[in-house]
Amino acid sequence: MSSVQTTGKPDEIRSRCPLGEREHQLPVSACTPVRVSQLLPSDSPRVHAVNLEHVRALAQSEAPLPPIIVHGRTNRVIDGMHRLQAAKLNGADEIEAVIFDGDDEDAFILAVESNIEHGLPLSLAERSTAAERIIRARPDWSDRAVALSTGVSAKTVSAIRSRIARDIPTATRRIGMDGRVRPVDSTSGRRAAAELLAADPSLSLRKVAKESGVSPSTVRDVRERLDRGDNPVPPTYRVAPKPDPAEPPAQNDDKGPPSNPADVAHSLSNLRSDPAVRFNECGRMLLRLLDPQFITADAHERLLDAVPPYWAGDLAGIARAYASAWNHFANALEDMEPTQDS
Structure with missing residues (x-):
């Protein structure tokens, strides 16, 4: 019975997002040989799951390859389809793998993260499609958290979220890259941060962030706005107060906006x-x-x-x-x- 030679420590497999500024450990087993005949194709973020040229290059390589990652609940390959096909091409019966114990969406997120970190790169279209799927599955993740996992910009994630807004639950709070839960509308938090900074400009960003419930980067933006003499709340965050239902609607005068x-x-x-x-x-x-x-x-x-x-x-x-x-x-x-x- 032949097997492929691999290298790598399973306890070094980590997720980058969104729980903490440092990577956090994933629930994976020790490295173990798995029969290739038992493994199923991955739920891949790729349009074309396997690139035959890349498979042949791996099959011809004499360097030890990292173990693949397999979803324990489904036997699907999370990361390493090209290594698996290379093993088959070389006639191997077994391949070294670590087993991931998580739900289907966590497995998909790990697949995306693994594919943007090493191996054959994902295209921008594939990463954007993956970002949309993660937003649908984890609507409470912040734009930056999704961006970190998929390798696209936070602006791209925000645009995707706006496009599919009607199809996903409306989240009033989101989980940031540091694992903290913050409100989507940071208006009140920005104002609280501004009051704290006005009372004591020497306060650290993290202390103000903790007390006002916004991120340190938001506190930095508030501080810079105050230094320039600007409103701590950007114009796009400001909304007009809701009209009192007991009051009749205001009538437009001749100076109002055109209505026809x-x-x-x-x-x-x-x-x-x-x-x-x-x-x-x-x-x-x-x-x-x-x-x-x-x-x-x-x-x-x-x-x-x-x-x-x-x-x-x-x-x-x-x-x-x-x-x-x-x-x-x-x-x-x-x-x-x-x-x-x-």
């Missing part, structure tokens, strides 16, 4: 004729973005009829992403608007 296509067209015409906007590059870019973006009510039906039903969900997500971006831009503009006293 004619008003929009009139405002755009005035904007285009303003030299301060027309004669600078960013102003012209803004006009180009605004020109085709307004959809009139009578155009809605024609546009809806042109969309195949199987694209409806994806296009709705795209439209909401555009709407969210413009809404953030509008909030920033309102923060710039001069007050009556200025």
